[in-house]
Amino acid sequence: MSKVENNKAWWLVLPVFLLVAFSAIIPLMTVVNYSVQDIFDADHAVFVGVEWYREVLLNERLQESLLRQFIFSFTVLAIEIPLGIAIALMMPTKGTMASVSLIVVAIPLLIPGNVVGTIWKIFGRTDVGLLGWGLNQLGIDYNYAANPVDAWVTVVLMDVWHWTPLVALLCYSGLRAIPDAFYQAAAIDRASKWAVFRYIQLPRLRSVLVIGTLLRFMDSFMIYSEPFVLTGGGPGSSTTFLSQTLTKMAIGQFDLGPAAAFSLIYFLIVLLVSWLFFTTISEMDKDK
């Protein structure tokens, strides 16, 4: 559709611009301001340049938590994207069962993060939880509160439980947009199921998969409430991710300078990875 050139359209965008400016630019500038100063009180602040950035980048606890964050995000993406596609392919397309399965699959999405944490905290406990108790009965030594590996697996499982539905629903709506004629043509050509998936369905899912991957990457990178409620980041610091480290630093210890520098680095990493992903996809488009 051709668009009309009209700069008066700015008036329509102005409310959004002002609102987001108030809630994004002012806070972001505050963070930048803190990240280059050492603040003693309202009247005494010393410009320290990149000192805080250096301190943050060299801090081992932060490096560990960053590494943990990357491993976590890639693990959940590697599970949720294929699983989401598989579920979307299995969901019925017509009739009452279609709406029922849609609603059931969407339920986990609408549960607040801390409640998801609570659900799995109860479910996984070895004394009162079905999962923890069941696994112990089967002879598997499982205890998320004491064993770092179990805690890690539980957090991944919890995220898969919580967010695979988003990928599934995105793919489901992508699949629904494929005209029947495509399938009929495939049937005439006696295409195998795999060929239908590979050459008809998967290409059509591209745009929703890009959105899904981006959303899942961004949100898994910001994960906070779920592991916080489940284990409080423990045992040790095996499930302490970036958001929690940052929150502890900013609110708990009130280290304004390092926390601000850390915030900006954190934000830049998310932006950078999203940008890299997006550019790679666009480049692949050009090659075709």
Add this chain to the structure above:
Amino acid sequence: MMNYSKSKVAGLSLYVLFLLVPIYWLLNMSFKHKEEVLSGLTLWPSNFTFDNYITIFTDPSWYMGYVNSLIYVALNMAITLTVALPAAYAFSRYKFVGDKHLFFWLLTNRMAPPAVFLLPFFQLYSSVGLFDTHLAVALSHCLFSVPLAVWILEGFMSGVPREIDETAFIDGYSFQRFFIRIFLPMIRSGIGVTAFFSFLFSWVELLLARTLTATEAKPIGAVMTRTISAEGIDWGLLAAAGVLTILPGILVIWLVRNHVAKGFALGRV
């Protein structure tokens, strides 16, 4: 058409089981007395009780948590739709200086981890006297709900042919009348889906909501930490509170069930 085979039914059933068993366990716990929870594992409450729910509905410090959460979620939905509708219209219909940059900049805000904005938000809202109000939480949630809303609405609006706008203007409609009387009804499902997403992301967010409130506007997520007392955690009460946070979500998805497939494609596919 895709043929619907038995293996698909089996696979889907298995997945639905995986989704529902933890929720079943939560429901099961919420109907148990404290003693029964601690005395051992039962698949169904032997002494069926509504006590946990009664506690929540009769204690203001509990139920006000739900009221607070619902207030700021509703406020957030109202603000988001009010500012996002005209903006999405501008993006879908006009070219203007800096439009692409503005659109991309809006989306980068969706990428900002809430933890980054925690401290400045706290100070900003304290300094303008909004700390511990529903409005503060609603405004802070606009940071990620507005970009998404503009994105979704723009997709839906681009699906409406320009000719409709032009015909209406020729017929003598003013912009406001056209927008409210003709245009908005045409993108009803888009508005429904946008409201759904605003609800979704505001209802599940806890970090900002908890930091920006103390007592007056405390969200249910923060209230739920109260069950941890000296004698340990009251699992039954916690489970009941959890069940009650799931209900509004189910209600909302029931309302938009017919638009949800289209909406998840963000109006673009």
